[in-house]
Structure formats: C-alpha cells, structure tokens
Amino acid sequence: MDEEKIVLIGNESDLLHAGYNFAIKHDGKRYPSAIHFTHHQILDQLKIPDSAIEELLCTNSCDVQQRAMVILQENMPEGHDLNSLGPYLTTSLHSYSLQGLRLRAEHDKEFEKTLMRTNEALLIVCDEKNPILGIGMDDKTFMEWMAKEKADSRQIAYWMKHEHMRPSDLGQNMLGRYLMWLRYETIEKRKQSLLARPTVQVEGLSTDKEDKAFVMNVNDLVISLEGIFHPLSNYYASPFEMKGERYRSVEHYAYEKFFNSLKLDDKAIEKIQTTPVPLNVPIVAQKVLRNSDINQDTIAEKGTKMDRWRQSAMKHKIYHNEYLQQLLLSTGSAILVDCSVGDPLWTCAASESELQHLLTKTYVTPQKLVGWMVDEEQKDTPKSLMHLYGNKSGLLLMELRERLAVHTSSRIPLLQLSAINTAPLKSIVTSNVICFTPESVFHPLYPAEIRCSQDGPPMKSPAHYVATQAVKLLSINKEDSDYILEETSSIQCWQRLHETIELRGRGLELEQTWWMDKRMQFIKESLQLLLDQHPALLRALLDTGDSLLVYCSRFSSMDAELSIGMREMDLRWWMQEVGMTTKTLIDMCSHPMAFRPPYLGGNRLGLILMELRREFVLQGVFPQQLPELQLTADSILGTNSPMENFMTSEHFDMLQQWNYRALWINPLFLLAKDNYPEAMSQCTRIKTAPRMVTIDDEKVSDLVDNLVKEETHTETLKAIAAEDLRAVFMKLCARLRGKIENMDRQSMDIAMVAMETHRLQSIRRSLADTNDREDGGPSSSGPSISAPPMTTSASRIPHSSSGFRMAAGRERDRERERDDERDRERDRAGASSSSSAQPAKKERMEYKIPTTSRRKFGRDREKPTSSAVSSSSDRGRPDSIKKRPHTSPPSSRKSAPSPKRTAPTTPAAPVAPAAAPKPKRNPDEELSDGEILSTDEEDN
Known part of the structure; x- marks a missing residue:
C-alpha cells in the first residue's frame, strides 16, 4: 500500500461502493447489489424464513444493514441473542462481503478496471451513515477533519493499521479494507496467470494393456540430463544391483546381456565390465565384435533386444534409488532430453541451445516437439528437424516420472538456499535492479x-x-x-x-x-x-547500495541455479509486465526449479554478491575510503555483452556474431506466445554486433605487405578473416591519410617558400625603384611578373595604406654604400651618359624590345649601367607625366638630398656630404608607406 496516496470513495452512488446498484447472480438468484448479497447470506445461514429475507431484497442499499438487523431481531434463533451471535456476525460480515465483491468483479468489468486504477493507494470510504463500512463522514467533512487534526496521508494510514491508536471520530473503514484486499487478490491472480504455464498431454513410447499409447503431462521447459541431472542418464556411472549382479551403469548392463546372448567368453565380457566410462562401452563392444567370427545377421537379431534391456535397467535403477526418484520428480513436468554422444535412438541429436531457440518459434509447441521425437516414420517432421527423432532415454524417464507422481507429490530442492539468509536481504532491498553479465568485474570469470x-x-x-x-x-x-x-x-x-x-x-x-x-x-x-x-572492485560493489543484483545469462540445465536465465532487457520488460517486485523476485528465485516459472533461474550468484556486500557493510567498510574503479558503469557490469549467451556446457567464442543475435526461450517469450504482440516485439530484439577488428599490428602489417607484393589479390582476400580484413582496411586508410597529410604539409611548405620569394622580390623592386628615383630615371627591370604592379600614386603618396610591410634585412648597410658609389659614378659620367641614353630609350619605347635582361638581386647591382630603361608602367604616357621628382619616399634615414642635375658639360659632380649618424627609432612608431625597416634597427 502506498501511504502517500489516498482515494476517497463516496456513498452508494459511487461505482466502487458495495451498495452500488449492479445486479449480481449466485446459485440461480439475483441480488440488486453486493451488500444485498452479503446480508442475505448471513440471514440465510441463521435459518431465517425466506419470506422475511425476501423483504431485504426490496430495500434500498443505504438501509440494507439496518433492515437486516430488524429482521434478525424479529426472527432471532432460539437460545441466542445479539451478544451470543456477535462473533459469528463479525466473521460472516467479512467473508460474505468479500465474496460479494468478488462476484461483483466477475460480472462488472468496469468495477474491476476502476479498482485496478487505484494502484496501491489507501482507499477510504466516506459514508456518513455507516461508521463500520465507512468512516462516518462525507468527503468534505473528512477533509476538514484532517486539517483540524493536522493529519496527513501517512498518519491516516497508520491509524487504519493500528486500531487501538485510531481516533474515535474516525470510523472503521471496513469496506475500504475489503476493496484493498480484493485489489491485491486480483493482482496476484493476474500475476499467477502470467507466470504459470499449463501442462499439455502428449503420447509417449510405451503402451498399456489395451495397446494405447501412454499419456503424460509436459510443459514448455526443456531440461538436459547434465550437471545435477546427469545421474538420470543411462551414460552416467551409477552402480546398481540387479538379479544378484552389480553393474557400473545401464549401458554396462545392456551390453553384458548382449554379449551373453551371443555366447561370448568371459574375457570379452570382462572388457565391458572394466570399462570405466559408460560412453566408451559401445566403442569397446564394436572392437570385440569386429575381432569375433559371429555372423552379422546374428548380431543384428540379438541387437533388437538392446532397447528392452536398457529400459529394464533404467526402471530398476530409478525404482531402487530413493534419491534418483526425488531427483526425477524435481524436474516437474519438463521435457527431458539426453544430449550425450551415444546411441542415436536413445539420445537427442539436438543440443539444448538448439531446442531453446526452436521453442521461440510461434508454431513450435511442446506437443509438436515430443511428436517429432516419437515420429518414427517422420511423415509430419520437417526435413531440417529429422535429427530430433530418438531421445528414448528422456521419453522413458518422463513416463517413469508420471507413474511416480501418482503416488507422491514431494519434490527435492535442487539447491539448499537456506545457506543464504534471504530475510535480511529482502528487508533492505530497494526497488532498483542492477544486472550484470559474465563479462562484468563481479563474475568469477573476471581475469583478476x-x-x-x-x-x-x-x-x-x-x-x-x-x-x-x-x-x-x-x-x-x-x-x-x-x-x-x-x-x-x-x-x-x-x-x-x-x-x-x-x-x-x-x-x-x-x-x-x-x-x-x-x-x-x-x-x-x-x-x-x-x-x-582489489579494493577498487569492492568500491564498485558497495556503490550498488541496496539494489537487487541479478546475474543475466542464458538458461542452461548445468547453471540453472546460478543465473536468472534471461537477457537484461527481457528481464526488465517482463518484471514490469507481470508486476514483479524485487522482494517477490527474491522469493521466487529461492524456490526449487519445479515451482518456478519455466526458464527462470535461481540467480544464486546475485544473491551471493548481495550477501558479501552486506557483510562488508557490517564490517564498517565505507566506499569513500576505497579507490574508485576507473571504468564506466557499462564496463563494470558488462551491459549488452555477447557473454549473455554464455553456456558452460557449450563452446563459447567471443568473436562469433551469433552471440549478439542469439534468441532463446524465456518467461517473456512464453508470455509473448500467448498473443502478446508488444512482448513479442520486445523479446525478438537483437543487439547490434560491433565490427571486430584485429589489434595484432604485426599480423596486419604482414597481410598488407603480402597484398602489395602479390599481383592477384582475389585468393589472398578470400583466405583472410573478416576482422583481419577490417584491420587491413584501417591500416591502408591510415597510410593513405598519412600520405595526404605529408602532401598537405609539402604544399604548405611550397606556399611558404613562394610567399617568402614574393616578399624578397617585393623588397628588391622597392630598392630598385628607390635607386631609380634617386638617379632620376625609371627602373630598367620593369614591373614584377609574380605580382600585380603597384600604382604610381600609391607609391608616391606618403603614409598611404599598403598590403605589405617589408624589411630590407642586414644587407641594408652594404646597399647604402653601393648607392653612394653609384651616385658618384653618375656624377662623373656627365653629359655623355645622358645624351647617349635618350636615343636608345626612345628606340626601345617605340619597338618595345628590351635591350637589357632583368637585373638579379644580389651582387649584380654593383655593376653600373650605361643607360636607363623606362618601366612598362610609364610607356605610352606623356613626357610631362613620365618625369618624376627626384625624391625618395619618406625614410627615417637622414641623408643629404640628391644633387641637382647639371649640364652634361660639367666635368665633375660635387662631392656629396657625409651622411649624418642615424638616430635610434622609437619602437612604437609606425612605418610609413615604402619605408624599409632594417635588421640592425630591429636589434636596436
């Protein structure tokens, strides 16, 4: 009951009230409401005349109880009064009220649905006329009374549970108790209908005296004779005595009888008797018969009696061993299969996992499964399932179990869970469920x-x-x-x-x-x-708190008591669908297999971990004092691991994709096969299998080298596993990405070199233009080919914006000395140089044929030129525009102005004055357009 929620029920006009007008039928009589039925049955049991009781059926629901009391007083049984009938009336009121409400729920589905919608809330019947069935107040008065008493829902629930603490103003609310009990019964019945699997009748191998097939009851559970059930197999070495002789197993008895019928010597029989393993007895017998001179027809004739000898020995072994009888009865109504590698007619050629997967099909039922095993002619058996024929050992054991169950109904608990005290575990367990798989750190398989x-x-x-x-x-x-x-x-x-x-x-x-x-x-x-x-693992266990730990793995007969037998996603959906709580699940797992739903395991490993967790907590271990495990929650628990398909009795390969797609029969599948489409869509979901990749780099490198060397790759690729191919593909992609990165890096280097070259060329052009302006003529080198030419206006206007800020480098001093030397040489040249340069210049401009090559940047600048060639930017312009003032761009270097042009007849130019020492430049001062910052200035 949820003490924080209260549902208020009104008077007889409320649908959930027992006096609500809804006719119910019982024993051929019709009653206007459940409360009419209750008081009618009480009076009828007291032998009140029917004529008086019939008046009760004509009374309104609100007056039934008072009218029934009047009828009882008028027709009081002899020797009784209300005091003597008090205990009987109280007991009868409880029982018949519940019976009337049960009949109401059977006939009125709307009443049942409304009652189920209340979930686990506390039901309070606000009937002001009846303080026994209700609380003696209507809903408004009750709310005012709660505010006056300052009582909340928890306090009301406490008073309803403890009668001696209940205030006198608050009625008994008996009808509310009846409705809550009916709600609990309905939930439990629905749960049991979902959990219980009905048994079906199938025909066995044996026949009765009337030559009719023996009929036995089976359900959906399939148990393999392995693990704890192995002693039931004919191939288990379980000695028994029969007719004064002792035999190692059923197989030993059958082959000794066979050799005796063939009249073989004692030495041959001794070979059978000294064979310790029953599975090896047929192999030894074949060797003996191969070396004998017995006719094959005789061997075949005597071999027909082997089935009868095996059956006789099996019955004798079971009937004369009390423990084996109890072990056989503990299988309940399960289908038994012997998967040993023996006689194909006596064993089952299908494995337990194959049968579990087969039962997931909607058309496969227990009747069909047993029918395929006994179908000797195989008329109705599909071709892919013909290997199921046989399993005589399991079928005969099922017949023996049916005969034993007639005389006794006792069962043996397969595992004594009394060693684990589940009471304290249930008292502290929360509603949270934590599932882990064999890949988790909590499993014994964890490699620590x-x-x-x-x-x-x-x-x-x-x-x-x-x-x-x-x-x-x-x-x-x-x-x-x-x-x-x-x-x-x-x-x-x-x-x-x-x-x-x-x-x-x-x-x-x-x-x-x-x-x-x-x-x-x-x-x-x-x-x-x-x-x-490993304290970090202990920390991970203690961090689970008081949650229920469930070991999720595939159901198998060998490990049926260790795991829950389901996948995590199936378990959670199934628990929600059937309304299973954590405490109920602990109780159910503690039951023997015969009393649990089919394919629901015992979860013993989860209970062991919960017990260890409780012991460490009682020892005073605090998780905060322990190191934290540096793994994600999914890695710690092994969530969605392929090892959910792990079975101890079968080979397991982690890399197999089947482990992700595997489906097996479980309680959710059984529920889905009963026309639950939502459950079917849930339990048929498969996990997405990751693509496995080989991490052995040496192996992958060898494969890549072989693929590179060989000319034909078809046969080589076929021989490589899928995970190796993925690794090869990843390695080739990594190499390709590395090549692309190298090419990108080289492209960046080339771009950087190109930018540096462009920068140096720009510096050279700037120096050449400055030199030409000082000389009075344009540069003979012409514009740069690698970059668009700069406009004339931009180069002349001081402080104009420029896209580059160029530094001259440490060659600046030497360049200044060479410039001074050139100036002196030009001044000495006189008029002869300028007069000879004009015709040549005019001729070059007319035909546009350069007469000099482009000057190189470096030592070639020291060689003086005999004439100046105009730049391409000056071609086709008037002479007045071509002439530029003999001034250089603004510079921080203070030098003497260029001397004025003199007549060509002037013999010598005046000596230029020495340059003044260069002052230090303010580092925060910006450079003007065209100004070049030398390296020595940067150093200063």
Missing part, C-alpha cells in the same frame, strides 16, 4: 589475480580458485588437473573443469555435494578473496 595466502602463488582468476578447490574435493587425477589448470583463460578453465566432471563420474554422493553445496561455497570464497585483494 588472487592469492589464497600472502605467500601463495597467484591465480589468474577466481574461476581458477574454484577449479583448484574442485580438484581437491573430487580427487581429480594429475593429468586431468593439469588439463584444467594449465589454461590461463578463465573461460576455458571453467569449461574444462565441468567437462572433466561430466566425463568422469566421481560418485553420486560426492558429485551431488559438489553441485548442491560446495560449488556455491567455493564461488563465494573466490569472490571474497577478489574483493579483499
């Missing part, structure tokens, strides 16, 4: 080293610890123990351990001790060592 003692050798994983303890308990020989423990992989070690136990029987009593007790004990010890020696 542990030590039994401080000086002991390290073990690769908790699974290795369990294997070591099992070797000691079961007295496994050195050869088998080395085979188990030499494997470093925890998965391989775990599977080899159970393979060895299944192959070589260790005795019925010892093996059952292992399956029912010691195996769980060793798992708990290994996990405790793991958590003690």
Whole structure:
C-alpha cells in the first residue's frame, strides 16, 4: 500500500461502493447489489424464513444493514441473542462481503478496471451513515477533519493499521479494507496467470494393456540430463544391483546381456565390465565384435533386444534409488532430453541451445516437439528437424516420472538456499535492479589475480580458485588437473573443469555435494578473496547500495541455479509486465526449479554478491575510503555483452556474431506466445554486433605487405578473416591519410617558400625603384611578373595604406654604400651618359624590345649601367607625366638630398656630404608607406 496516496470513495452512488446498484447472480438468484448479497447470506445461514429475507431484497442499499438487523431481531434463533451471535456476525460480515465483491468483479468489468486504477493507494470510504463500512463522514467533512487534526496521508494510514491508536471520530473503514484486499487478490491472480504455464498431454513410447499409447503431462521447459541431472542418464556411472549382479551403469548392463546372448567368453565380457566410462562401452563392444567370427545377421537379431534391456535397467535403477526418484520428480513436468554422444535412438541429436531457440518459434509447441521425437516414420517432421527423432532415454524417464507422481507429490530442492539468509536481504532491498553479465568485474570469470595466502602463488582468476578447490574435493587425477589448470583463460578453465566432471563420474554422493553445496561455497570464497585483494572492485560493489543484483545469462540445465536465465532487457520488460517486485523476485528465485516459472533461474550468484556486500557493510567498510574503479558503469557490469549467451556446457567464442543475435526461450517469450504482440516485439530484439577488428599490428602489417607484393589479390582476400580484413582496411586508410597529410604539409611548405620569394622580390623592386628615383630615371627591370604592379600614386603618396610591410634585412648597410658609389659614378659620367641614353630609350619605347635582361638581386647591382630603361608602367604616357621628382619616399634615414642635375658639360659632380649618424627609432612608431625597416634597427 502506498501511504502517500489516498482515494476517497463516496456513498452508494459511487461505482466502487458495495451498495452500488449492479445486479449480481449466485446459485440461480439475483441480488440488486453486493451488500444485498452479503446480508442475505448471513440471514440465510441463521435459518431465517425466506419470506422475511425476501423483504431485504426490496430495500434500498443505504438501509440494507439496518433492515437486516430488524429482521434478525424479529426472527432471532432460539437460545441466542445479539451478544451470543456477535462473533459469528463479525466473521460472516467479512467473508460474505468479500465474496460479494468478488462476484461483483466477475460480472462488472468496469468495477474491476476502476479498482485496478487505484494502484496501491489507501482507499477510504466516506459514508456518513455507516461508521463500520465507512468512516462516518462525507468527503468534505473528512477533509476538514484532517486539517483540524493536522493529519496527513501517512498518519491516516497508520491509524487504519493500528486500531487501538485510531481516533474515535474516525470510523472503521471496513469496506475500504475489503476493496484493498480484493485489489491485491486480483493482482496476484493476474500475476499467477502470467507466470504459470499449463501442462499439455502428449503420447509417449510405451503402451498399456489395451495397446494405447501412454499419456503424460509436459510443459514448455526443456531440461538436459547434465550437471545435477546427469545421474538420470543411462551414460552416467551409477552402480546398481540387479538379479544378484552389480553393474557400473545401464549401458554396462545392456551390453553384458548382449554379449551373453551371443555366447561370448568371459574375457570379452570382462572388457565391458572394466570399462570405466559408460560412453566408451559401445566403442569397446564394436572392437570385440569386429575381432569375433559371429555372423552379422546374428548380431543384428540379438541387437533388437538392446532397447528392452536398457529400459529394464533404467526402471530398476530409478525404482531402487530413493534419491534418483526425488531427483526425477524435481524436474516437474519438463521435457527431458539426453544430449550425450551415444546411441542415436536413445539420445537427442539436438543440443539444448538448439531446442531453446526452436521453442521461440510461434508454431513450435511442446506437443509438436515430443511428436517429432516419437515420429518414427517422420511423415509430419520437417526435413531440417529429422535429427530430433530418438531421445528414448528422456521419453522413458518422463513416463517413469508420471507413474511416480501418482503416488507422491514431494519434490527435492535442487539447491539448499537456506545457506543464504534471504530475510535480511529482502528487508533492505530497494526497488532498483542492477544486472550484470559474465563479462562484468563481479563474475568469477573476471581475469583478476588472487592469492589464497600472502605467500601463495597467484591465480589468474577466481574461476581458477574454484577449479583448484574442485580438484581437491573430487580427487581429480594429475593429468586431468593439469588439463584444467594449465589454461590461463578463465573461460576455458571453467569449461574444462565441468567437462572433466561430466566425463568422469566421481560418485553420486560426492558429485551431488559438489553441485548442491560446495560449488556455491567455493564461488563465494573466490569472490571474497577478489574483493579483499582489489579494493577498487569492492568500491564498485558497495556503490550498488541496496539494489537487487541479478546475474543475466542464458538458461542452461548445468547453471540453472546460478543465473536468472534471461537477457537484461527481457528481464526488465517482463518484471514490469507481470508486476514483479524485487522482494517477490527474491522469493521466487529461492524456490526449487519445479515451482518456478519455466526458464527462470535461481540467480544464486546475485544473491551471493548481495550477501558479501552486506557483510562488508557490517564490517564498517565505507566506499569513500576505497579507490574508485576507473571504468564506466557499462564496463563494470558488462551491459549488452555477447557473454549473455554464455553456456558452460557449450563452446563459447567471443568473436562469433551469433552471440549478439542469439534468441532463446524465456518467461517473456512464453508470455509473448500467448498473443502478446508488444512482448513479442520486445523479446525478438537483437543487439547490434560491433565490427571486430584485429589489434595484432604485426599480423596486419604482414597481410598488407603480402597484398602489395602479390599481383592477384582475389585468393589472398578470400583466405583472410573478416576482422583481419577490417584491420587491413584501417591500416591502408591510415597510410593513405598519412600520405595526404605529408602532401598537405609539402604544399604548405611550397606556399611558404613562394610567399617568402614574393616578399624578397617585393623588397628588391622597392630598392630598385628607390635607386631609380634617386638617379632620376625609371627602373630598367620593369614591373614584377609574380605580382600585380603597384600604382604610381600609391607609391608616391606618403603614409598611404599598403598590403605589405617589408624589411630590407642586414644587407641594408652594404646597399647604402653601393648607392653612394653609384651616385658618384653618375656624377662623373656627365653629359655623355645622358645624351647617349635618350636615343636608345626612345628606340626601345617605340619597338618595345628590351635591350637589357632583368637585373638579379644580389651582387649584380654593383655593376653600373650605361643607360636607363623606362618601366612598362610609364610607356605610352606623356613626357610631362613620365618625369618624376627626384625624391625618395619618406625614410627615417637622414641623408643629404640628391644633387641637382647639371649640364652634361660639367666635368665633375660635387662631392656629396657625409651622411649624418642615424638616430635610434622609437619602437612604437609606425612605418610609413615604402619605408624599409632594417635588421640592425630591429636589434636596436
């Protein structure tokens, strides 16, 4: 009940009230309402005359109780009064009120739906006329009374639970109690209908005296004879006595009878008797018969009696062993299959996982599955399922179970969960559910080293610890123990351990001790060592709080009690659909397999972890004092891992895509097959498989080199695995990206060199233009080809905007000296130089044929030229515009002005005065257009 929510129910006009006018039928009589039915039954049980009781049916619902009391007083049974009938009236009122409400729910579906919509709220009947069925107040008065008493919903719920603490003003609210109980019953019935699976009748192999097939009851559960159920198999070494002789197994008995019928010598029979493993008996028998001189027809004739001998030995073994009878009955109504590698008619050629996947199909039912097993002619069996024919061992065991169930209904709990006290776990568990898989850090398969003692050798994983303890308990020989423990992989070690136990029987009593007790004990010890020696893992466990831990893995007969048998997404959807709470799930997992829903496991590993978590908390361990595990929550729990498809009895390969797409029958699938389309769409969802990529770089490099060297790649590519091909593709893409990056880097280098070249050329042009202006003539080099020419106005106007800020470098001083030398040489040249330059200039401008090559930047500038060539920017312009003033752009260097042009007849030019020392430049001062900053100025 949710104490924070209250639903108020009105008087007889309310749909949920027992006095609501809705006719119900019972025993051929019709009653106007549920309250009429209640008081009619009470008076009828007191032997009140029918004529008096009939008056009650004509009374209004609000007056039924008072009218019934008047009728009882008028027709009081002899020797009784109201005091003596008080206990009976109270008890009858409870029972018949509930019965009337149940009838109302059966006939009135709207009443049931409305009641279910209240969820878990507290129901208060506000009937001011009846303080017994209601609270003696209407809804408005009740709300005012709550405000006056300052009572909230929790306080009202507390008063309703504790009668002695309830205020006198507040009525008993009995009808509200009845409705809440009816709501609980309805929810539980619906839940049971969803959880329980009906049994169906199928025909077996045997026939009765009338030659009719034996009929047995089965459900959807399929159990393989392995693990704890292995002793039921004919191929299990379970000694028994029959007719004064002792036999190792059913197979030993059948082949000894077979050899005796063939009249073979004692030496041949001794070979059968000394064969320790029942699965090897047929192999030894074939070798003996191959070396004998017996006719094959005789062998075939006597071999027809093998089935009868096996059946006789099987019945004798079960009927004379009380434990095996209880073990067989504990399977409930499951379909039994023997998946041993033996006689194909007596074993099942299909594996347990194949049958589980087959049952996910909507058209596959238990009747069809058993029918395919007994269909000798295989008329109705699909071709892909013809290998299901056989399984005589499982079918005969099901017939024996049916006969035993007639005389007893006892069951044996497969695992004694009393070792774990589930009461404290249920008392503190929250509604939160945390699921983990075999890939999580909480599983014994997690590859974390542990030590039994401080000086002991390290073990690769908790699974290795369990294997070591099992070797000691079961007295496994050195050869088998080395085979188990030499494997470093925890998965391989775990599977080899159970393979060895299944192959070589260790005795019925010892093996059952292992399956029912010691195996769980060793798992708990290994996990405790793991958590003690790895504080980060303990921190991760304590961070789960009081949540319910559920181990999600595929259902298997060998590990049915360890896991829940479902995927995480299926479990959560199923719990929500059936209204399963965490406490209910703990109770259900504690039940034996025969009393649980089919394919619902025992979740023993989750309960062990919860118990360990509680023990560490009681020891005073605080998670804040422990180091935090640097993994994501999905990595810690192994969420959506392919290992949800892990089965101990079958080979598991993590890289197989099937592990992501695998579907198996589970409680949600069974619910979906009962016409639940939403559940079917949920349980048929498959996980997206990631694309596996090989991380062995050496291997991938070799593959890439082979592909590069070989001319034909078709055969080579076919021989490479998919994950290797993905790695090769990634490596080739990485190489291609590296080449592209190198090319981009080289392109950037080329662009930088081009920019630097352009910058240097701009500096050279600027220097040449400055020199020409000082000389009085245009530059002979012409405009730059690598960049568009700068306009004349822009180069003349001081402080105009420019796209470049150019520095001359450390050659500036030498350039200044060379300029001074050129000025002196030009002054000495006189008129002869200028007069000879004019005709040549005019001729070049007319034909536009350059007579001099483009000057190089460097030492060539020191060579004087005999004539000046006008730039292309001056061509075609008037002479007045071509002439430029003999001034240079503004510069920070203070030098003497250029001397005025003199007549050509002047013999010598005046000596230029020495340049004044250059002052230091303010670093914050901006450069004007055309001004060049030398390197020595930058240094200053």
